[in-house]
Each structure stands twice: as C-alpha cells, then as structure tokens.
Amino acid sequence: MKKKVILFLTLQFLIVIIMLFQYKMLRLIDYINVSFIIGAIVLFIGLATYILSTGFFDIFTVSMRKVFVKSSRLEDVKSMRAPSEIVSIPYLGILQIGGATILMMFIALIFYYL
Template sequence: MKKKLIYFLGCQVIIFALMLLVYKNIQLVPYINMSFLVGGTITFVGLMTYVVSGGFFDFFTESTRKVFTPKHMKKEAEQMRLPSQIFSFPYKPIIALGLSSLFCMCIALFIYYSY
C-alpha cells in the first residue's frame, strides 16, 4: 500500500512539474489538462501492456516469422520469444495508477463546474 501511495504522489509531482513547465502557473484548468494527459498516457501504456501480454499479437508474430523468414534461418526464428513472453511484468498497477490520476482529474472537473 505504501508503494502505491509513493507512485501516486510521484505521478502528482510529475503533473505539477509539467504544469509549471508548460503553463507557468498552478491553477485548476492546467491541472485538469495535465492530469488528463499524464493519466491517459499511463492508462494507455497499461492497457497496451495488457493486450500484448495477453497473447493478442502472438499469432500475428508467429505467422509473419514463418512467411518472411528465409529457409536457412528457420531454426533461429522458431527460437525467438513471442511478445507475450517479453512483456511479462504486471499491468494492473500501471492501469490503477493511470485511473487514479484520471479520477483526480474528474474530482477537479467536478470542482471546476460546481463554481
């Protein structure tokens, strides 16, 4: 739990640093924009990791190797790892971090439209 909180606070520090770098001030609308970009990017990376590690591209990779590999390199091509074997790290914490940043953005949007 402590590790997740540190990652979340680090993500918020990145959002504030980017906000100061791009907008040169700290206000609600720049926070909403940056948290959407950062949270959306992290969520996208987590979802892409989920898709690749789930084996979605394995069939495509195997068939492409069979068709486009020269005959004298067939053994080397069969020994190559599949994308699902390369991306074996957990994707759930990445998705959770991105969704938590997007949740903070939703809270900020609610505050913005309440006033």
C-alpha cells in the same frame, strides 16, 4: 500498496511541475489538462502491457516472422520467444495508477464546473 501510493504521489508532483513550467501558475483548468494527458499516457502504457502479456499478438508475430524469414532460417523462428513471454511487467499497478490519475482529473473537472 505503499509503492503504488508513492508512484501516484510522484505522478501528481510531476503534474504540478509540468503545470509550473508550461503555464507558470497553478490553476484548476491547467491541472485538469495536464493530469488528463499524463493519466492517458499511463493508461495507454498499462493497456499495451496488458494486451502484450495476454498473448494477443503471439500468432501475428510468429506469422510475420515466418513470412519475412528465408526458409533456411525457419528453425530459428520457431525457437524465438513469443512477445507474451518477453513482457513480464505487472500491468495491474500501472492501470490502477493511471485510473487514479484520471479519477483525480474527473474530480477536479466536477469542481471546475460547480
């Protein structure tokens, strides 16, 4: 939990730094724009990690290996590990941090329109 909070605060600090470099000032609309982009990138990475770890692409990967490899090296293809075995990154924390960043963006958006 402490690690997630530190990563979330680091992301918020990164958003402020990007705002200062890009827009040269701190405005709410700039925070909304930058936090949406950063949050979407983190969510995309988390979702891609989740999809890879579930084994969704394992059959596709094995099939493509069989198609593009000569028949003499077919044993090598069978001994290769599946993508779900290679990706062992815990995706839940990434999704929570990305979701929290998007949630902060929505809260800022509500304040912007009030």
